[in-house]
Amino acid sequence: MQKSRVRLRALAVAGWVLVAAAPFVAASGLGARATAEGAAPPPAATSSNLAEGEALFKARCASCHEPAVGRAPDRAALSRLGLMEVLNTLLNGAMRPMAQGLTTRQLGLIANYVSPPTKAAAASPPPDPPRCAKIAPFKPAPGDWPVWGQDLANRRQTSAGPPASQASRLNVKWAFALAGGKEGEPTVAGGRVFLTSFSGNAYALDAAVGCLIWRIDGAHSRTAMTVAPLAAAPSGWAVFYGDQTKSVHAVDAADGKAIWAQRVEDHPLAILTGAPAVWGGRVYQPISSFEELTASAATYPCCTFRGSVAALDAATGKLLWKTPAISQPPAPSHKNAAGTQMFGPAGAAIWSTPTIDAKRGVLYVATGDSYTDVKEDGSDSILAIDLATGKVKWRTQVTAGDNYLSGCEVTPLVNCPKSLGHDFDFGAPPVLARTAGGADILLAGQKSGAAYGLDPADGHVLWKTQVGAGGPLGGVEWGMASDGRRLYVGVADAFMPSPPGRPGLAALDPATGHELWSTPSPRLPCGWTGGAPCLNGISAAPTISGGLVYAGDMNGRLRAYDASSGKVVWEVDTGAGTFATVNGVAAAGGNIDGAGPVAAYGRLYMMSGYQGSLGGPTTSVLVVYSVDGQ
Numbered sequence: 001m002q003k004s005r006v007r008l009r010a011l012a013v014a015g016w017v018l019v020a021a022a023p024f025v026a027a028s029g030l031g032a033r034a035t036a037e038g039a040a041p042p043p044a045a046t047s048s049n050l051a052e053g054e055a056l057f058k059a060r061c062a063s064c065h066e067p068a069v070g071r072a073p074d075r076a077a078l079s080r081l082g083l084m085e086v087l088n089t090l091l092n093g094a095m096r097p098m099a100q101g102l103t104t105r106q107l108g109l110i111a112n113y114v115s116p117p118t119k120a121a122a123a124s125p126p127p128d129p130p131r132c133a134k135i136a137p138f139k140p141a142p143g144d145w146p147v148w149g150q151d152l153a154n155r156r157q158t159s160a161g162p163p164a165s166q167a168s169r170l171n172v173k174w175a176f177a178l179a180g181g182k183e184g185e186p187t188v189a190g191g192r193v194f195l196t197s198f199s200g201n202a203y204a205l206d207a208a209v210g211c212l213i214w215r216i217d218g219a220h221s222r223t224a225m226t227v228a229p230l231a232a233a234p235s236g237w238a239v240f241y242g243d244q245t246k247s248v249h250a251v252d253a254a255d256g257k258a259i260w261a262q263r264v265e266d267h268p269l270a271i272l273t274g275a276p277a278v279w280g281g282r283v284y285q286p287i288s289s290f291e292e293l294t295a296s297a298a299t300y301p302c303c304t305f306r307g308s309v310a311a312l313d314a315a316t317g318k319l320l321w322k323t324p325a326i327s328q329p330p331a332p333s334h335k336n337a338a339g340t341q342m343f344g345p346a347g348a349a350i351w352s353t354p355t356i357d358a359k360r361g362v363l364y365v366a367t368g369d370s371y372t373d374v375k376e377d378g379s380d381s382i383l384a385i386d387l388a389t390g391k392v393k394w395r396t397q398v399t400a401g402d403n404y405l406s407g408c409e410v411t412p413l414v415n416c417p418k419s420l421g422h423d424f425d426f427g428a429p430p431v432l433a434r435t436a437g438g439a440d441i442l443l444a445g446q447k448s449g450a451a452y453g454l455d456p457a458d459g460h461v462l463w464k465t466q467v468g469a470g471g472p473l474g475g476v477e478w479g480m481a482s483d484g485r486r487l488y489v490g491v492a493d494a495f496m497p498s499p500p501g502r503p504g505l506a507a508l509d510p511a512t513g514h515e516l517w518s519t520p521s522p523r524l525p526c527g528w529t530g531g532a533p534c535l536n537g538i539s540a541a542p543t544i545s546g547g548l549v550y551a552g553d554m555n556g557r558l559r560a561y562d563a564s565s566g567k568v569v570w571e572v573d574t575g576a577g578t579f580a581t582v583n584g585v586a587a588a589g590g591n592i593d594g595a596g597p598v599a600a601y602g603r604l605y606m607m608s609g610y611q612g613s614l615g616g617p618t619t620s621v622l623v624v625y626s627v628d629g630q
Helices: 002-014 017-027 031-037 047-060 075-079 083-092 104-114 117-122 164-169
Strands: 170-178 187-189 192-195 201-206 212-217 226-229 237-242 247-252 258-263 277-279 282-289 308-313 319-324 331-335 341-344 355-357 362-366 381-386 392-397 431-434 440-445 450-454 461-466 480-482 487-491 504-508 515-520 543-545 548-552 557-562 568-573 578-580 586-588 598-600 603-608 620-627
Touching: 047 104, 083 104, 164 170, 164 568, 170 201, 170 578, 187 226, 187 598, 226 277, 247 282, 277 355, 355 431, 431 480, 440 480, 480 543, 487 548, 504 548, 543 598, 548 603, 557 603
Parallel strands: none
Antiparallel strands: 170 620, 187 192, 192 201, 201 212, 226 237, 237 247, 247 258, 277 282, 282 308, 308 319, 331 341, 355 362, 362 381, 381 392, 431 440, 440 450, 450 461, 480 487, 487 504, 504 515, 543 548, 548 557, 557 568, 578 586, 598 603, 603 620
């Protein structure tokens, strides 16, 4: 696959767009389109062709990128993506609805306008790090972080991070450069770091020094990898992850060799972002979507996706059950102004990993917003689903009528809901915690800026606390953490003045929702903006270890907060300058979003850089911090 990518870029620079895109097309099952259209190169970059590319961009793309809407990158960030990244997104990624009906020539014109081939030529994927000279057999170790939330309750709490008393001495131990961005959060287990990448590779690296243990090619993925025991694996341990083809994979943790793969969704605009949860011989995979990005495509029959959870047999990958978040299936509703048949209900994407409650025999998931005006019962909700049968035990919808499509808040586009909501998804997984009084409580954070405490028995809301102003990039985005004494809530609140925005980190009493402290994120320059201020606020999930809370800011700062007071005791700017990496290249950090910090073996593992999002760079780097870099 590495050789294929090198040839891919060379062909793109020469102008053979379709030939260059063929590996991506094949990987996503779009080969029929490529075969039908033939491998004709796009026209040369003449002024008239650039003008045509600009006109296509403005008709299909500008409503979300000029200016940037929500998480969509702005025009300047798009220009840094590189030709192949743009093509991949148009053919296989979030922009497929915008590309519907366009010929290969037209896609090439857009890609060449957005990112001229000369820019793509400058960015080659980083090489692999050196292979490890000695590889010990895989076995779990004290201080592992084997799943996205550290445990299946998604509490993100451990005692295995750096000693709190020495946090001020944290320094870089090693770093690893990845192509592209929007990578999954690192998983650390058995002395190894397991990583996925949206650019196409998955890795197992030595957790101490970063040398390469194994690599899987063609694994375009955003989910974190989940490590769990599996008798069917030769080593007795497997790694589970979801990829861009909507398939869940099981590979042996020792050598990365495939055990099974199972496709869990057929909707063309579905995507897997949440890590699979593994319990009791089953794999539970949440299913998300980017159908929300279809508002400006008049010919797209919006909308038909419903978020769901699929349960698979961990030994074989066999699908056991699949439960949608919205109970009623989509049906024809009306025709839009262009005469395209519309559908509904739709939405309730599940961004995040499920939370397992073995005592009650259920899993909990949190859902996103609705895409249409058709009334439904599963968006902006917390659901409890029976682990064995997939039956919904209870469903608590906290915001009804949150009907939203990207771009509609800026321009009235053809597919916009008549009653437009506020984009108040639940992006963070629920946290199952035990209060100081010994009671179980289910904690949830919403992009509305509200945090909730729910009774896990029946889902009724016990308390609600407004920690931020909320909005499309506001409130709680990707996660929270709890040690039982406090619930630590990252607040993004991007693109808004403060007040009313409250970007930063807050601590609540999990039993009552009472706010105990709040530490704002200061507005600071970003390392990639040449000194200009940029977004601040905490979107990625925080992590608790040794009396400290570690949280990454969208401006690239990683901070350690005293858990009892919120005082910042250590800070580093991951977006300033470059890191010397085990790959042998200098890699730039950037904004911190999506993946949160992982604490294991006395170290912090942090992803910096989130491709093209929120004005950040188009690269990612895993940075590992330890006391004095030792």
